[in-house]
Amino acid sequence: MEFATGFFNSTVNFFTTVIDFAPKFIPGVTATLQLAFLSILLGTAIGLVVAVLKLTRKKILIRIMNIYITVIRGTPLLLQLYFIFYGLPGMGIEIDRFPSAVIGLAFHNGAYISEIFRGAIESIDYGQREAARSLGMSRWQSTKRIILPQAFKRSIPALGNQFIIAVKDSSLASVITITEIMLLARQFVAATFNVFPIFFIAGVYYLVITMGLTKLLRMIELKLKVNER
Amino acid sequence: MSMIEIKNLHKYFGDLEVLKGIDLTVNEKEVVCLIGASGSGKSTLLRCINSLEKKTDGDIWIDGELVEHEKESSINHIRQKVGMVFQRFNLFPHMTVVQNVMEGPLTVKKLPKEEAKKLAMELLVKVGIDEKADEYPAMLSGGQQQRVAIARSLAMEPKVILFDEPTSALDPELVGEVLKVMKDLAREGMTMIVVTHEMGFAKEVADRVIFIHEGLIAEEGTPDQIFNNPQHERLQNFLGQILE
Ligand SMILES: Nc1ncnc2c1ncn2[C@@H]1O[C@H](COP(=O)(O)OP(=O)(O)O)[C@@H](O)[C@H]1O
Ligand SMILES: [Mg+2]
Helix, strand or coil, X not given: CHXXXXXXXHHHHHHHHHHHHCHHHHHHHHHHHHHHHHHHHHHHHHHHHHHXXXXXXXXXXXXXXXXXXXXXXXXXXXXXXXXXXHHHHHHCCXXXXXXXXXXXXXXXXXXXXXXXXXXXXXXXXXXXXXXXXXXXXXXHHHHHHHHHHHHHHHHHHHHHHHHHHHXXXXXXXXXXXXXXXXXXXXXXHHHHCCHHHHXXXXXXXHHHHHHHHHHHHHXXXXXXXXXXX | CEEEEEEEEEEEECCEEEEEEEEEEEEXXXXXXXXXXXXXXXXXXXXXXXXXXXXXXXXXXXXXXXXXXXXXXXXXXHHHHEEEECCCCCCCCCCCHHHHHHHHHHHCCCXXXXXXXXXXXXXXXXXXXXXXXXXXXXXXXXXXXXXXXXHHHXXXXXXXXXXXXXXXXXXXXXXXXXXXXXXXXXXXXXXXXXXXXXHHXXXXXXXXXXXXXXXXXXXXXXXXXXHHCCCCHHHHHHHHXXXX
């Protein structure tokens, strides 16, 4: 009997907390969505530029791009965010909280995304470029018209993976006090000690975002594939 | 008038000398077939002509213009005059058949879309594949793909077309349809250099047959001279193997 009432009470408590707090997460969800959206968009643009620059025959450019990728992949994202928000002001560069987070996350994603693009570009049969060049296309024309569209299509599964990581990584922006989902969750827990229901809500919000993203990418993939084989 | 003039062409891959001093003149409207064992340098010769490979030494003139392999602008300009048809077709899989054919005129010649499409459709009719215009290459047989590739190269209105074993990747029953298109082109006066193992085609269409052996032109002559009266022992052996 005692056990049953205990279970009943905690269940009621769980649901009331969830119903009570779920709407309070909305500002955090908005911030997470903004961070994820911007850092994915910018990260993809950065990744594309880096991958294309690495296709040029300019040794110095390739060197710089490789250093960028090595540094990003070899250091923790946490450190990168600290560096931009707390480190750069020491060098006279002050960037606001939110832009700092977006820049940090975007450059982080960009390094990984550039590697995804590079792999996809390298997987395109060399005969494709030769056929394009033999029509008289310049290097850039054949890259833009023939190689990149095929490479982009091939990158979608790996990109989807990286986008999901980007959503989850945006939680690290809480360390520079961006009020996203995880920061709110910790604040609510500290205020109410209702650990389980509150982290549960946070988890559900992340799942909804990442599952939505997966679905979206799946749709894009199917749409691009539709006629091709 | 000579369409292609090659003087003392040498090509090394690292230490390997693949072309050892080729001299070759191809006249306007001439059809030249290149034959020779695998690895003798036939593909390399074609690829040097349209700058897919950089020559090591020697000179190449196309339509009176000296090819400068170090200059991107020279290369792109020359390539508009020189079509290339590959063994493995190399159609663009993300474009429909008609888009494949339009791509050169659109991107390189900056032709308006309607004009490019009109031209492409005419060429597809010519190679007998206009009913597949809106299909993707993956839906086509090898023979159909190669005919599209020929149309794609014709769309740039080249002065000469290089064929590198255009039927070698095809199932035997599909070879004929591609050769027919090539014969039509030859009859219309297209200048062509064709690397091929199709001796029937060479006999019927070629003005001149050239036997390449270890990076040199070992023997050349009319199809009759080459096939019925070969001088070189190497050529005799080669023909013996092919005709087996
Ligand atoms: N890109 C390359 N790098 C190194 N060696 C090559 C390359 N392309 C061709 N070769 C070599 O050059 C020789 C001639 O090749 P190729 O011109 O393709 O002969 P063919 O077309 O007559 O069969 C071969 O020994 C081949 O291995
Ligand atoms: Mg070859």
